[in-house]
Amino acid sequence: MLSRIPWVVGSCGLLASIGAEFDRTRPFAHMVIGTAIHLEPKTVALLLTLRRGGAEIVAAGNLNSTQPETVDHLRAQGVHVVGSTTTDHGTHVAELERVLDAEPHLLLDNGGELFERYLTRPYERLLGGTEETTSGRMRLEPLRAELARPVLVVNDSPIKQFAENTRAVGLSVLESFLRITNRTPHGARVTVLGYGACGRGVAECFRQAHALVSVIEVDPVARLRAHLDGFDVLDRTSALSSAEVVVTVTGARDVLAPADLPLLRDDAVLANAGHFPDEINLGDAEVAPLTEGIDTVHLANGKRLYLLGGGHMVNLAGPRALGNSVESMDLGFALQSRCLEAVATGAVGPDSCVVPVPTAIDERVATEYVALRSARV
Structure with a gap:
C-alpha cells in the first residue's frame, strides 16, 4: 500500500x-x-x-x-x-x-x-x-x-484556537462521522456538549452540513455566545433526549455520565472529540463491537446506542482516521x-x-x- x-x-x-x-x-x-x-x-x-x-x-x-x-x-x-x-x-x-x-x-x-x-x-x-x-x-x-x-x-495561542481548534477540529470531526457511519447529518438533531473553541467548530460544521444543532454548555458566557451564534441552547434533558447524534468536546471527565444515558433516544450515535477517552462514561452498560469503528451499547432499559471510535478522539481513532x-x-x-x-x-x-x-x-x-x-x- x-x-x-x-x-x-x-x-x-x-x-x-x-x-x-x-x-x-x-x-x-x-x-x-x-x-x-x-x-x-x-x-x-x-x-x-x-x-x-x-x-x-x-x-x-x-x-x-x-x-x-x-x-x-x-x-x-x-x-x-x-x-x-x-x-x-x-x-x-x-x-x-x-x-x-x-x-x-x-x-x-x-x-x-x-x-x-x-x-x-x-x-x-x-x-x-x-x-x-x-x-x-x-x-x-x-x-x-x-x-x-x-x-x-x-x-x-490565538492561532491554535482559530486555525486548528475551531476550523480544523470541526471539519475533521464531521469528516470522521461521515466516514465511520456513512450517514448524512442533513436534518439530523445533533447535540454538542461544550462550546469552547473546538465545540464551536464542531457545532458550526454540523450546522453547515444542514444538521439541527443544539449546545449544552455549563459556562453562562459561553452559553450566551452559543445562543447569539444561533444555536439552540436547551436544558440538558431536552437537548439529550432529542439528539440523534451527541458529540462531547470539553477536555473534562464524565461529561456524558451513566445517569444521562437513559435520556437518549434509541439508536443515538455517540462520539467524543475531547483529548482523553473519558468524556463519555458508559458505566456498567454492555458494549459489543458492531463494525469497524462502531460499538453497540446496550442499556438496561432496552435501548441501543452506538459509540464511535471506542470513545477515543473520533477524528483520530476511527478507521482510516486522517485527523485535522x-x-x-x-x-x-x-x-x-x-x-x-x-x-x-x-x-x-x-x-x-x-x-x-x-x-x-x-x-x-x-x-x-x-x-x-x-x-x-
Whole structure:
C-alpha cells in the first residue's frame, strides 16, 4: 500500500522552512526531546523538523491514535519510538515512563501526562517544554509551583484556537462521522456538549452540513455566545433526549455520565472529540463491537446506542482516521517548534510556567505563514 506520509510531510511548507533554518542554527544540539503525542503522518513533519535542530527524539503515542505506518517511518528515520498502538491505560503509562527514562531536556506534552509523571520522578536537566491541549493545561495549572520551569501552552495561542481548534477540529470531526457511519447529518438533531473553541467548530460544521444543532454548555458566557451564534441552547434533558447524534468536546471527565444515558433516544450515535477517552462514561452498560469503528451499547432499559471510535478522539481513532487538516497542523506544529526553541535557548524563563505562547512567537509564525502562502501566488 502506498504511503500518505510523503504527501503530508511535503505539504507542511512552514515546517520545512523552519527545518531549513534549524539546519543552520541547531537550537537543540546535544539535547533529548521527549514527547507523548498523536503519532500520525503530520507528526512526522514535526519530529523530523526538531531532529534537524539537533535533537534526539524519544516518542510515545497517545491512547488509540498511534498509526503503525507512522511508527515504522519514524524508526526508519532514527527516531526512538516507544511502543505502538494501544487502548490499554496501563500499557500507555508504561510507555510514558520509558520516555522519561531517557531524562529528556525538553518535553513536548499532550494532555499533561509527561510533566505530571516527571514530578513523581524528577531529574536535574529538564529545562521545560510545551503542552498542546486544554486538558493538559487544566492538569498542569495546579502544579506550577512544583514545575518551576517554562511550559508554554500551545493550545492557548490565538492561532491554535482559530486555525486548528475551531476550523480544523470541526471539519475533521464531521469528516470522521461521515466516514465511520456513512450517514448524512442533513436534518439530523445533533447535540454538542461544550462550546469552547473546538465545540464551536464542531457545532458550526454540523450546522453547515444542514444538521439541527443544539449546545449544552455549563459556562453562562459561553452559553450566551452559543445562543447569539444561533444555536439552540436547551436544558440538558431536552437537548439529550432529542439528539440523534451527541458529540462531547470539553477536555473534562464524565461529561456524558451513566445517569444521562437513559435520556437518549434509541439508536443515538455517540462520539467524543475531547483529548482523553473519558468524556463519555458508559458505566456498567454492555458494549459489543458492531463494525469497524462502531460499538453497540446496550442499556438496561432496552435501548441501543452506538459509540464511535471506542470513545477515543473520533477524528483520530476511527478507521482510516486522517485527523485535522495538514495546513492547520503545519501552523500548530510551527508554534510547537518555535516554543521549544525559545525554551531551549533560554528566551523564556521559569516565570513562563503553564502560560500561553508569547505574543512574539504568535506574530512570527503568523507572518512566516502568510509570507509563505503569498509567495505561491
